[in-house]
Amino acid sequence: MIVVACVKQVPDTTQVKTDPVTGTLIREGVPFIVNPFDSPALEEALKLKDKYGFRVVVISMGPPNTEVTLKKALALGADDAVLLSDRVFGGADTLATSKVLAEAISKLSQEDEIAAVFCGRQSIDGDTAQVGAGIATRLGYTQLTLVDQIQELDLPIKKVKVRRKLEGRHEVVETPLPALITVVREINQPRYPTVPMRLMSGDSEVKLWNNSIMELPTELIGLEGSATQVRKIFSPERTEGEILGDGENNPDEAARLLIDAMLQKDIISI
Amino acid sequence: MSANTLIFIVIFIISIAFFGWSCYHRFRLVALGKSDNRFKDIAKRIWSVIYYPFAQRCTISHGYRFGINHAILFWAFMLLLIANTEFLLHGLAPDYISLSKLPAGAYHTLAWIFDIASIIALLAVCSAVIRRLVFPPSYIDAKSGDAFIILGLIATLMIAFFGMHGAEIAQGVEKAAGYMPISAFTGTIILGGMSAWALETAANVFWWIHAIVLLAFLNYLPYSKHMHILTSIPNCFFRSLEKVNTQPREEFAKGNIYGVERVDQFTWKDLFDSYSCTECGRCVDNCPAALTGKALEPKELIHNIKVNMLKNGPGFIQNKEPVLSLIGDDKEGSVSEEAIWDCTTCGACMEVCPVFIEHVPKIVDMRRDLVEMKAKFPPELLNFFENIEGRSNPWGIAPEKRTAWMEEAGAKPFEAGVTEYLFYVGCAGALDPRSRHVTVATAKVLNAAGVSWGVLGKEELCCGDSVRRLGNEYLFDVMAKKNVKLLKEKGVQKIIVQCPHGYNTLKNDYRQYGADFEIIHHAELINSLIEQGRLKFNGNGDFGKVVFHDSCYLGRYNSIYEQPRKVIAAVTNKEPAEMERNREKAFCCGGGGGRMWLEESVGDRIYVERTEQALKEEPDTICTCCPYCMTMFEDGLKDKDSEDSVRVLDLAEIVAAALE
The missing domain is CATH 1.20.950 (Fumarate Reductase Cytochrome B subunit)
Structure with missing residues (x-):
């Protein structure tokens, strides 16, 4: 059986700045990282591999340099990596992205049965949390979002029981396989690659699936297949609140001001 | 020939033969080790x-x-x-x-x-x-x-x-x-x-x-x-004729084994060390981990290596599998993972060992096995390694932030041929709010003395000291190559470093990567600037009683003991006070060897212990030359409710505050 982990390569948001004039993000020279929410998704897939011997396939849609991210996944123990990369995939919103990913997963299902698909809860650049759900819908899988624990996996009867982390409570649900599971970061601590695995992954190949392999009609993918378009990205202007003190250079003073302010507003009391 | 003589000859021959046999069986195991x-x-x-x-x-x-x-x-x-x-x-x-x-x-x-x-x-x-x-x-x-x-x-x-x-x-x-x-x-x-x-x-x-x-x-x-x-x-x-202040390089190629998992992966000298231990306990008497109740006792570690060799060695000669794991078997002859991570690599054990046993490289070798072959390490280190790998600093702060202090200090970029010194600020100096004050102070001192200096700004990279001491040699190798290349490309020849860890790494570790820069610690430089009469003091630096703490990587690792003391004496007109454990026998602050990034959950806190030692001298000021020591003492003073009565200052801050 196959467990799929979907990962996204995102700009390192701590290093993204906005252009003060145009208000748009400056992406130039910003390093790319694996979407931090996706690392636990891959880790959960790898844990199932350790336990049940599943084949882990990691897939990503993105520009050719996404190969680096996929090689890192191979170094962690993924068996195969598939990069969905083509100019016609570009400019996709969550609708068009989940279309391509879902098609890729159903293509994988021709090789072997899919047990589960793991995604991070959302990406740190788009922040929509829609792609996982979109994949599930297109594949007809049950979607289990915000999972922080896989409690049981019953392979003979093909069922999975998970715990979902909701606001102020947990919810335990059970569903037949295959399922699409989006995970929260608390679910696990991702592993670190060993050196032999790193060296091995350097030579292993990332499979490139472009549209001549995927054969998807262009009106369903990329910019053309997208229902939404980004018009403008900007940092919202702060309309209320104030920054107290200079926390960076004088944290003691800032803390004192903060405590005073909270005392005044009765947020805390002595 | 008398009967007595005859009996003695027989006993003598048997004894000598048995002694020879014992020695052969013990010493042939040493030959299992790797060459050195x-x-x-x-x-x-x-x-x-x-x-x-x-x-x-x-x-x-x-x-x-x-x-x-x-x-x-x-x-x-x-x-x-x-x-x-x-x-x-x-x-x-x-x-x-x-x-x-x-x-x-x-x-x-x-x-x-x-x-x-x-x-x-x-x-x-x-x-x-x-x-x-x-x-x-x-x-x-x-x-x-x-x-x-x-x-x-x-x-x-x-x-x-x-x-x-x-x-x-x-x-x-x-x-x-x-x-x-x-x-x-x-x-x-x-x-x-x-x-x-x-x-x-x-x-x-x-x-x-x-x-x-x-x-x-x-x-x-x-x-x-x-x-x-x-x-x-x-x-x-067979002792190391040089200070044991670096670690051997590893070659990265497919099929290689990294670190030491089996006793025969040590060098023959490591194995010989284990036979030389007298169990005199001086290492234990100076080990910050052992003295604060941790699992690590250097002498036990060496003893366990010996026992492991005796148990496994004869089998290894016949290509048999080990019968006792070197790491983590919880028996005599096996070293616990806890002990391996307890080490601050302060080198006190090696300093006092009468027979020159080299403990620290063995510990780092075993860490290498855990990190590189098994990816098994305390969970706190995952973020640390990823931050270093992704953003080249321990905290994962955006590299642009490295320049935040520059404006205040009037720092300029390093220019080959124009600037004499590169001031390698280091991660703490550039990014840690407290250490930034030290950086600004160092800059002020350099300016006052008319030193020509520049910085790499956001291009500066982490030196990789903690990464290497934590056993992540693969990552260190990448970082060292990048750094040496960058420094050479920039045309750097002389480098001022204010962090003893960066100093040691640039000076001693990078030599293995073909670096031949002149590396100078700010304590050395300031001392020579004072000796040259290039710094003038107002004579009323108000520091009260100053006690000096030796950073392990400056003192034991690089024998810089007297320069900072001379600087303090020149600024305050008084020799600094000494803690009982000073110079070669100084007690580690607890931050070296990557311990800075690890929780200390067993036993007493090393930094509290060292702070107590300092407080015994009733100082007004604790002077350090290291950002780790600085953090550790400041935390220690908070633990002891003394942060209002005693302050921690870097040597550069003392000098800068006393400038005319």
Whole structure:
């Protein structure tokens, strides 16, 4: 059986700045990282591999340099990596992205049965949390979002029981396989690659699936297949609140001001 | 030939054969280790042997005054080696070999020397026994059976010596009787008045006791901690002639093994080290981890390596699998993972070890196995490694932030040919809010002295010290190559470093990567600027009583002890106060070896312990030269509710505040 982990390569948001004039993000020279929410998704897939011997396939849609991210996944123990990369995939919103990913997963299902698909809860650049759900819908899988624990996996009867982390409570649900599971970061601590695995992954190949392999009609993918378009990205202007003190250079003073302010507003009391 | 002689010849041959067999079986295991060239610079090595073991500088050092007892025993032993060799040879061929055949003057002198040496040895044994029983130091296993067996054997040997010679003197057959005061005393007072037959029997019995004990002693050595009698002199010969302040490189290629998982992956010298340990416990007496109740005890670690080698070695020779894991088996002969992560790599153990055992590289080797082969390490390190790999600093702060302090300090980019020094600020200096003040202070001092300096700004990369000490050599290798390339491309020749860890890495680690920059720590530079009269002070720097703390990587790793003290003296017109543990024996703050990034959940906190040591001197100011020490002391003062009465300042801050 196959467990799929979907990962996204995102700009390192701590290093993204906005252009003060145009208000748009400056992406130039910003390093790319694996979407931090996706690392636990891959880790959960790898844990199932350790336990049940599943084949882990990691897939990503993105520009050719996404190969680096996929090689890192191979170094962690993924068996195969598939990069969905083509100019016609570009400019996709969550609708068009989940279309391509879902098609890729159903293509994988021709090789072997899919047990589960793991995604991070959302990406740190788009922040929509829609792609996982979109994949599930297109594949007809049950979607289990915000999972922080896989409690049981019953392979003979093909069922999975998970715990979902909701606001102020947990919810335990059970569903037949295959399922699409989006995970929260608390679910696990991702592993670190060993050196032999790193060296091995350097030579292993990332499979490139472009549209001549995927054969998807262009009106369903990329910019053309997208229902939404980004018009403008900007940092919202702060309309209320104030920054107290200079926390960076004088944290003691800032803390004192903060405590005073909270005392005044009765947020805390002595 | 008498029956006595014949029996002795047989016993002697069996003993020597057994001793030879024991030594062969022990020493052949050392050959399992990986190669390591320890033969370069023979002259220096011979000098090491003369200076350390023969002149006993090894035992009388670092304030261990009882070491004098060992020195006495050692020299008595060396002298009696001649006596005992003669004794054995005389036993084999009584008619041909005897010191009494020497000219009378020579014989009498030797007889006197041996007699006096024997009583001195006996007294030294007695004081060793009294020390172990009455006032044992905490760092030795005082009631060790092994120790008492050996002390007992030596004492018996000496008593037999006096009994044997006393009986001969009483019989009137000893020509040197007048030159053997103790034996004569034994012969006249104790054995005097015995019948001729009794004296004859006594002489015989003491002779046999002496012979048997001597051969038993020899055969016991390879199986006890007293094997150091055989190994410590060679271990001093094979010692590292340079300070052990770096780690060996690893070659990264498919199929290679990284770090040490099995005892035969150590070098032969590492294995030989394990045979040389005397269990004197000085390492434990100085180890910050051991003294605060952690799992690590350097002497135990070395002992476990030895036991592991003895258990697995014979099987390894026949290509068998290990029967006891080197790491994590929770038995004698296995090192716990906890102990491996406890080490701050402060080097205090290596500094005080009388026989030059190199503990830290062994620990880092085992960390390498855990990190590189098994990706098994305390969970806190995952973020740390990823931050370093992704953003080249421990906290994962955006690299642009490295320039945040520059405007305030008027720092300019380094320009080859224009700027003399590169000021390598380091991660803490550039990104840690507290350490940034130190950076600004250093900049102010450099400007005041008219030093031409520049920085790399956001292009500066983490040096990788913690990464290397934590055993992530693969990542360090990538970082070191990048850094050396960057520094060379920038045309850098001289580098000022304000962090001892960066200093050591740039200076000693990067040499393995072809770096030949001139690296200078700000303490050294400031001291030489003062000596050149390039810094003027207003004379009213208000620092109160200043106590100086030696950073391990500046002091023990690079022997920079006096420069910062001279700077403090020049600025404050007063020598800094010293903690009890200072200079070579300074106590680590707890932040080295990557421990800065690990939780300290077992035992007492090392930084609190060191802060308490500093507070004992009732200082107004604790002066450090290291961002880790700075953090540790500031935390320690908070723990001790002393942050309002005592402050921690970097040397540069003291200097900058006192500038005219």
